[in-house]
Amino acid sequence: MKDVQPKGSHFIDGAYVEDTAGRVINCVYAATGEVVAKLHSATPAVIAQALDSAKRAQKEWAALPPVERGRVLRRVADILRERNEALSELETIDTGKPIQETLVADATSGADALEYYGGITASITGESVPLGGDFVYTIREPLGVCVGIGAWNYPTQIACWKSAPALACGNAMVFKPSEMTPLCALKLAEIYVEAGAPAGLFNVVNGYGDVGAALVTDSRVDKVSLTGSVPTGRKVYAAAAEGIRHVTMELGGKSPLIVFEDADIENAVSAAINANFYSTGQICSNGTRVFVHADIAEAFAARLVERTKTAVIGDPLDPETNIGPMVTDTQRAKVLEYIEIGKSEGAKLLLGGGIPAGFETGNYIEPTIFSGVTDDMRIAAEEIFGPVMAILTFTSEEEAITRANATEFGLAAGVFTNDIKRGHRVVAQLEAGTCWINQYNLTPVEAPFGGVKMSGVGRENARAALEHYSQIKSVYVALSDVESAF
Numbered sequence: 001m002k003d004v005q006p007k008g009s010h011f012i013d014g015a016y017v018e019d020t021a022g023r024v025i026n027c028v029y030a031a032t033g034e035v036v037a038k039l040h041s042a043t044p045a046v047i048a049q050a051l052d053s054a055k056r057a058q059k060e061w062a063a064l065p066p067v068e069r070g071r072v073l074r075r076v077a078d079i080l081r082e083r084n085e086a087l088s089e090l091e092t093i094d095t096g097k098p099i100q101e102t103l104v105a106d107a108t109s110g111a112d113a114l115e116y117y118g119g120i121t122a123s124i125t126g127e128s129v130p131l132g133g134d135f136v137y138t139i140r141e142p143l144g145v146c147v148g149i150g151a152w153n154y155p156t157q158i159a160c161w162k163s164a165p166a167l168a169c170g171n172a173m174v175f176k177p178s179e180m181t182p183l184c185a186l187k188l189a190e191i192y193v194e195a196g197a198p199a200g201l202f203n204v205v206n207g208y209g210d211v212g213a214a215l216v217t218d219s220r221v222d223k224v225s226l227t228g229s230v231p232t233g234r235k236v237y238a239a240a241a242e243g244i245r246h247v248t249m250e251l252g253g254k255s256p257l258i259v260f261e262d263a264d265i266e267n268a269v270s271a272a273i274n275a276n277f278y279s280t281g282q283i284c285s286n287g288t289r290v291f292v293h294a295d296i297a298e299a300f301a302a303r304l305v306e307r308t309k310t311a312v313i314g315d316p317l318d319p320e321t322n323i324g325p326m327v328t329d330t331q332r333a334k335v336l337e338y339i340e341i342g343k344s345e346g347a348k349l350l351l352g353g354g355i356p357a358g359f360e361t362g363n364y365i366e367p368t369i370f371s372g373v374t375d376d377m378r379i380a381a382e383e384i385f386g387p388v389m390a391i392l393t394f395t396s397e398e399e400a401i402t403r404a405n406a407t408e409f410g411l412a413a414g415v416f417t418n419d420i421k422r423g424h425r426v427v428a429q430l431e432a433g434t435c436w437i438n439q440y441n442l443t444p445v446e447a448p449f450g451g452v453k454m455s456g457v458g459r460e461n462a463r464a465a466l467e468h469y470s471q472i473k474s475v476y477v478a479l480s481d482v483e484s485a486f
């Protein structure tokens with residue numbers, strides 16, 4: 001294994017920082033259990049250093065001409081692309097996701113965000129509102145210091161999706177990665193400095209949940225953007241509310257993928273595979289409730305099982321592997337428990353259901369398919385966040401919509417049909433922030449991404465994210481005399 005030990009646990013004010021007084025964070029390669037790096041959770045002194053330097057850098061950054069700020073972000077995008085191979089390898093070591101995925105979905109997705117926001121930085125403007133003589137103009141101002149808190153499934157992408165729009169709007173960011181994947185965001189911080197961002201503009205503090213909690217309530221912080229689970233979202237949202245801070249909440253889901261009887265079965269099967277087994281099932285927007293019309297359910301399941309049997313489970317650094325280990329043994333244990341729950345609830349196990357033979361070391365788990373699932377089963381109601389697909393059947397459009405919406409979550413949804421009118425009609429009734437018709441899980445930076453209901457607040461990506469990293473100042477300009485009562 002190559003040496004991935006960073007020069008310090010945190011990256012603050014343009015340099016690596018270490019404080020060994022913090023609790024140890026072991027960074028483990030999920031395929032072997034080997035500890036590949038040892039870091040320390042941020043102490044209060046480290047957190048203060050990060051916030052102070054971000055506050056200072058933010059003023060300097062916001063004072064630059066927007067076109068110059070945009071140029072720095074575009075340079076970050078270029079460096080991310082130039083180093084894609086090394087960054088993808090690091091992402092694979094950090095998360096356990098197969099290299100064939102990380103080469104196309106992580107630093108590259110981050111680069112898209114940096115390029116997109118770098119390109120529009122200079123067009124983040126206010127407007128002029130005529131009042132028949134007098135007028136109002138608006139200025140779109142940065143919020144100040146933003147805190148980003150990440151989940152472990154997409155450490156590079158999450159850091160880029162948060163920092164790119166934040167910095168484009170003139171903010172600074174202190175980013176706290178998940179304690180399970182502490183390595184990738186440090187590389188991004190190095191790249192920001194190399195691309196010309198002022199020291200302190202993008203700081204990374206590693207740490208456990210208590211570090212996130214300390215950041216959220218600090219008086220220097222103006223905005224918090226969390227990617228994580230609903231229970232953490234509840235805590236962070238409440239803590240941020242104490243200080244009336246702006247929030248973005250990118251939380252969990254239990255999204256429906258509806259396959260109508262007229263759908264192209266091969267495409268629908270491909271989508272179900274992507275919606276459940278990509279990243280070994282560790283994607284927030286996964287379509288884990290696959291509603292299939294009863295008329296095609298048997299054919300769909302047969303083809304799905306046939307194709308899933310060809311999945312290549314292996315070392316994620318091997319380019320042939322398309323199913324890697326889960327991020328941690330704890331996460332795998334949780335998924336194995338759900339599989340047992342599914343069996344005891346009476347769902348039919350069509351494929352998988354355990355640790356693959358020959359993969360007793362590492363956090364491996366088989367891609368698992370249940371059929372005969374009903375809405376009341378826990379495997380159909382709760383987010384598992386692993387490679388477990390539940391197939392449910394339906395007989396009418398109305399029934400599919402009602403059952404798809406019968407969840408507290410509302411992150412994403414997909415519809416497969418060859419009747420395009422039906423596709424639009426159904427999507428219009430689905431309670432989800434991100435929908436796909438005849439596709440699943442593609443998240444281009446040009447499209448707003450985020451959830452409704454318990455799945456979140458706010459949007460990432462596209463111009464929509466700018467609304468969540470800026471505030472509007474209205475300036476009334478009088479061209480006439482001032483009237484008063486006396």
Ligand SMILES: NC(=O)c1ccc[n+]([C@@H]2O[C@H](COP(=O)([O-])OP(=O)(O)OC[C@H]3O[C@@H](n4cnc5c(N)ncnc54)[C@H](O)[C@@H]3O)[C@@H](O)[C@H]2O)c1
Nearest residue numbers: 150151152177178208209212213228229232250251252284
């Ligand atoms: N909607 C999205 O865009 C999106 C994307 C990826 C993952 N997710 C969700 O994330 C979850 C999986 O990730 P996870 O297990 O890392 O989530 P998690 O909620 O356990 O942790 C997320 C982050 O919050 C931090 N944290 C924990 N307690 C905190 C507190 N009290 N205050 C501040 N920070 C705290 C953690 O250290 C971590 O960095 C799933 O529910 C998944 O759906 C959502």
Ligand SMILES: O=CCc1c[nH]cn1
Nearest residue numbers: 153283284285441443
């Ligand atoms: O994990 C959630 C965000 C996402 C969806 N697809 C790629 N990234």
